[in-house]
Amino acid sequence: MAPEAGNKAQAISLKGVDVVFRLADGGRYRAVEKATLDVADSEFVAIVGPTGCGKSTLLNIAAGLIQPAAGSASIYGAPLSDLNLQAGYLFQADALFPWKTALDNVAIGLEIAGMAPAQAKAKSREWLTRVGLGAFADRYPHMLSGGQRKRVGLAQVLIRDPKILLMDEPFGPLDAQTRQIMGNLLLDLWSADRKAVLFVTHDLEEAIALSDRVVIMSAGPAARIIGDWKVPLARPRDIAEIKLDRSFVELHHEIWSKLKDEVMKGYAQTGGG
Amino acid sequence: MNRSTLLALQILVAVIGLALWHVLTTYPIFGRLLLPPFFFSNPVEVAQQVVKWFSTGVIWKHLWVTLVESVLAFVIGSIGGVFVGFWFARQPRTAAVFDPYVKMINALPRVVLAPIFTLWLGLGIWSKVALGVTLVFFIVFFNVYQGIKEVSPTVLANARMLGMNERQLMRHVYWPSALSWMFSSLHTSVGFAVVGAVVGEYLGAPAGLGYLIQQAEGVFDVAGVFAGMFVLAAFVIVIDTLVTVVERRLLIWRPLASESRP
Numbered sequence: 001m002a003p004e005a006g007n008k009a010q011a012i013s014l015k016g017v018d019v020v021f022r023l024a025d026g027g028r029y030r031a032v033e034k035a036t037l038d039v040a041d042s043e044f045v046a047i048v049g050p051t052g053c054g055k056s057t058l059l060n061i062a063a064g065l066i067q068p069a070a071g072s073a074s075i076y077g078a079p080l081s082d083l084n085l086q087a088g089y090l091f092q093a094d095a096l097f098p099w100k101t102a103l104d105n106v107a108i109g110l111e112i113a114g115m116a117p118a119q120a121k122a123k124s125r126e127w128l129t130r131v132g133l134g135a136f137a138d139r140y141p142h143m144l145s146g147g148q149r150k151r152v153g154l155a156q157v158l159i160r161d162p163k164i165l166l167m168d169e170p171f172g173p174l175d176a177q178t179r180q181i182m183g184n185l186l187l188d189l190w191s192a193d194r195k196a197v198l199f200v201t202h203d204l205e206e207a208i209a210l211s212d213r214v215v216i217m218s219a220g221p222a223a224r225i226i227g228d229w230k231v232p233l234a235r236p237r238d239i240a241e242i243k244l245d246r247s248f249v250e251l252h253h254e255i256w257s258k259l260k261d262e263v264m265k266g267y268a269q270t271g272g273g
Numbered sequence: 274m275n276r277s278t279l280l281a282l283q284i285l286v287a288v289i290g291l292a293l294w295h296v297l298t299t300y301p302i303f304g305r306l307l308l309p310p311f312f313f314s315n316p317v318e319v320a321q322q323v324v325k326w327f328s329t330g331v332i333w334k335h336l337w338v339t340l341v342e343s344v345l346a347f348v349i350g351s352i353g354g355v356f357v358g359f360w361f362a363r364q365p366r367t368a369a370v371f372d373p374y375v376k377m378i379n380a381l382p383r384v385v386l387a388p389i390f391t392l393w394l395g396l397g398i399w400s401k402v403a404l405g406v407t408l409v410f411f412i413v414f415f416n417v418y419q420g421i422k423e424v425s426p427t428v429l430a431n432a433r434m435l436g437m438n439e440r441q442l443m444r445h446v447y448w449p450s451a452l453s454w455m456f457s458s459l460h461t462s463v464g465f466a467v468v469g470a471v472v473g474e475y476l477g478a479p480a481g482l483g484y485l486i487q488q489a490e491g492v493f494d495v496a497g498v499f500a501g502m503f504v505l506a507a508f509v510i511v512i513d514t515l516v517t518v519v520e521r522r523l524l525i526w527r528p529l530a531s532e533s534r535p
Binding site: 093095108157 | 427428430431432433434435436437438441445446449450453525526527528
């Protein structure tokens with residue numbers, strides 16, 4: 001890209017990315033085909049698609065956890081060849097270290113980067129307070145609820161101050177109320193320094209409520225990006241209230257009419273998954 | 274059932290068992306003793322024997338020897354198991370090459386090795402330690418190996434995304450996971466260390482609980498055999514209690530099976 005086209009390179013830039021998995025029986029499965037996606041600095045982008053469409057795969061490409069079979073991924077203009085350590089990754093499944101307390105789980109990112117343990121723990125305490133878990137610092141993950149574990153996970157990722165935030169259905173396993181609370185917490189934390197965010201979800205409402213742009217993927221195999229909408233809603237937002245907003249409803253209607261077919265296709269392929 | 278009822282019932286079982294033993298070996302029923310004292314001794318004699326051992330202090334030397342052998346077997350076997358477990362888990366090729374031999378040795382009843390160890394290491398404590406080591410090693414080895422293989426892929430990916438290098442992964446992910454598996458088998462491995470020591474002593478030694486029992490058997494001193502067994506059982510219970518205390522402290526981060534979230 002020419003320098004004058006945008007003085008700043010895109011935070012995440014995927015160009016013509018193909019992802020192929022080798023199957024156990026020797027066959028090949030093409031998960032994603034020719035995916036091209038840019039996420040600008042400070043932009044919150046959500047990827048929505050039917051189950052099994054390869055949205056998480058795309059996220060793992062941006063994280064450097066898997067390599068594309070074709071195409072390229074670059075982070076702030078630099079091609080990505082190894083792990084993307086400028087990014088923080090919030091996983092769908094439990095990813096906390098079960099043998100560490102909440103405090104140590106959050107502090108670990110700083111400690112391994114060479115910060116003195118006492119200082120790292122002090123910062124960790126600050127972050128736990130910020131996510132509303134100040135009183136739970138000494139709990140082990142199994143003593144926390146699902147929502148509390150997600151809060152610890154968020155603090156664990158954000159304490160490193162990554163430039164990019166990758167989120168793989170982070171609130172998927174939570175109940176509806178907790179999801180709303182977590183969504184608002186996320187927007188609140190994000191608005192402080194507006195990192196670039198790539199947020200994967202199957203929930204269109206959540207995607208619109210949180211993000212600046214919503215990207216739609218087709219059903220797999222060989223999933224493609226089939227739509228890209230800007231979300232014209234003002235910030236700061238409240239997730240619960242914004243769903244009643246007129247433009248929210250209109251946008252939801254518009255995107256859903258396109259997404260619906262893919263969801264049906266996805267269901268047909270996964271046997272109603 | 275609350276604690277005190279449970280304890281009362283547990284004591285009741287012991288009392289009834291001892292009473293039956295005493296009655297059947299002492300009082301003739303329908304003109305004859307159901308349990309001849311020559312084969313079954315009786316609780317009074319066994320208790321006298323135990324008291325005699327402790328009052329004269331003979332027993333301490335034997336307990337000490339067995340304890341030392343068990344501890345050495347446990348420590349050496351564990352260190353070896355952790356080391357080889359780590360090595361094999363991180364080097365799948367080495368593991369694949371050695372796999373049939375590991376299975377072969379593990380399938381071997383370890384008792385048959387005892388005479389060989391006696392031949393190599395003499396009648397002293399080291400032949401018993403060696404026997405215990407062969408038992409402890411495999412338990413620790415398999416658990417450490419499994420502990421490293423079973424690290425959750427998500428936790429591992431998270432650790433790498435947080436910026437851990439290979440050495441930090443070892444320290445913060447593989448090591449705690451391996452240890453937790455090893456500690457969960459602590460009761461088994463400690464138990465096997467004692468088994469190794471006692472069986473070794475039984476087959477030929479100058480001291481130890483196994484030696485004591487074997488000596489009593491040699492002269493048909495059934496009271497001595499039973500007394501030895503009781504002391505051994507008490508010894509194992511004490512060690513097992515200590516292991517439970519250690520385990521509670523080390524595995525504090527793990528949910529107990531019966532524990533519900535507060």
